[in-house]
Structures are given as C-alpha cells and as structure tokens.
Amino acid sequence: MKDSSKSIIYALLACAVWGTVYVAVKIGLNAGLKPLTFAGVRFCAGGAVLLVIAAFMGRLKFTFRDLWVIALFGIFQTGVQNALFFTGEEYTNASVSAIFINTAPFFVILAAPLFFNASRITIPRIAGVIIGFGGVLAASWKYETLHGRYGLGVLLLILSAVTWAGANIAAKKIMAGRDTLTVTGMQMVMGGAPLIALGFRFEGKFMAGVQPFGWAALGYLVVFATMIPFLAWYKALKLGEVGRVSVFGFTLPVLGVLTGWLVLGEPVSARIIVGMAMVAFGIITVNI
Secondary structure (H helix, E strand, O other): OOHHHHHHHHHHHHHHHHOOHHHHHHHHHHOOOOHHHHHHHHHHHHHHHHHHHHHHOOOOOOOHHHHHHHHHHHHHHHHHHHHHHHHHHHHOOHHHHHHHHOOHHHHHHHHHHHOOOOOOOOHHHHHHHHHHHHHHHHHHOOOOOOOHHHHHHHHHHHHHHHHHHHHHHHHHHHOOOOOHHHHHHHHHHHHHHHHHHHHHHHOOOOOOOOOHHHHHHHHHHHHOOOHHHHHHHHHHHHHOOHHHHHHHHHHHHHHHHHHHHHHHOOOOOHHHHHHHHHHHHHHHHHHO
C-alpha cells in the first residue's frame, strides 16, 4: 500500500476518534473539571503512557536537540492550543467548539505552500476547502449572536484553530527522521505540564469537586481519545502531504454533531445530512 493511501487511513482513524472529544470535554467541564487542569492532566497522563510504551519497545531515543525542539512544539501544540480550546469550549458548548476549531484545515491549506514544495494552492483545492468549510457551517451552525463570554469563547476557538494549523505544519517537519511514538508522548507531557501549573495558579485546589462523570470523561479522553488519534494523526502527517491530510479535519464537526445525537440525544436534521455530503465532496476534491 502506498504511503499516501496509508496516510488517509490514519487520518480517518484519528478523526473518527476525535469526533467524540467535544462531547467528552463538555461533560467533564460540566462535571466540575477546570479547563487548564483538565487539558493538562489529559495530555500528561496520555503522553506518559506513550513514553512507557516507547521505552518498553526500545524506541525511546532522542538527542539534546530533539529535546528542546519537541519541548517547544509541545508547549505550542499541546499547551497553547488546548488552553485556548478548553477555555473556549467552557465559554460556548460542544457544537460551537466543533465548528470553529475545525476551520484549521483552511489555514493549513493556505499556509502549507509557504513551507513545502509538494503543497500547492490550486483551483480544485480552493474549491474543496470552500465546499468542505461550507459543509461544516451547514451541518453545525446554530448560533447567530456573539456577545459577552460567548463571543470571547468563539475568539479563543478561532485562535485555537490557527494554532492547530501551525502545529500541523510544524509536525510535518518535526516528525521527519524521528520516532512518531516518542515525539507524540514527549510533546504531550511537555505541553501538558505547564497547563497543570497554570491550573494550580488560577483554578484553585487541584481536581477539587470533580463529579463521577468528570472522572469518567477524563479517563475516556486519556485512554482512548488522546493516545490513539494523536499517534494516528502524526503518522498520517509523516506519510502524507500536509494539505491533503489536514482537510480530513473537516469531518470532525459532523462527527461531533453525530456524537451529540447518539450520546446527548440532539436531533440530526436534513441540514446536517447535506453538510455531511458537502464535507465528503470537499475532501474528495482536495485529494484528487
């Protein structure tokens, strides 16, 4: 199987799992978890498990240069991006966070040609981005007013999307010649630790008042929705062209809406079905 085909499989696996994250995060926030601490514990725990696995497999090897490069990447990718995302979702909700965080492929496809010769801005790509982005809005958009904490939450989610786009471009370069398992685990721990420290400073007593659903959401995110999709996503970026891989992010809002329907009983309308079709067509157009 060609690397490009493998990258698509890995990207689909990552997105299928990530599509459940928005509901899990909202459940955790509603059950007493604070955003910075929640994000920090999620990634530190998930990253630590990956590093143990890497050590057990004899793959935990890195140089001093690797250490500081991955540390900077972790602070940017895991730390800054998730601080913006978790706080933005606390101020909004699962559906709206799924809309705005997943505008990241739009920024990736526009910026990637500045860093990679294999990435090009072409008419089919622009058309695919527009169609896919339109599908995201058609499937997920429910809110017309932006004010107060809600408006701030939307702004934070947009900034999170821009940060995620930059991290995808950086990951493509950082993964070259490095072990995916080691880099993924290290960047999670190095990015998650500052979030926990900030949580101590600004959010009060560590993990105080967390209800059972909060612990369940955290466990799900650590065990299933952190290690698996991040490994798969970075593998997809390593094997495939960054623009083609990133466009699969347009599936996440639709998957998030479907998860909300299955878990929370939210209705699935004809508008959502049309949006799903537009997302699928946009992905196909970009990858032709």
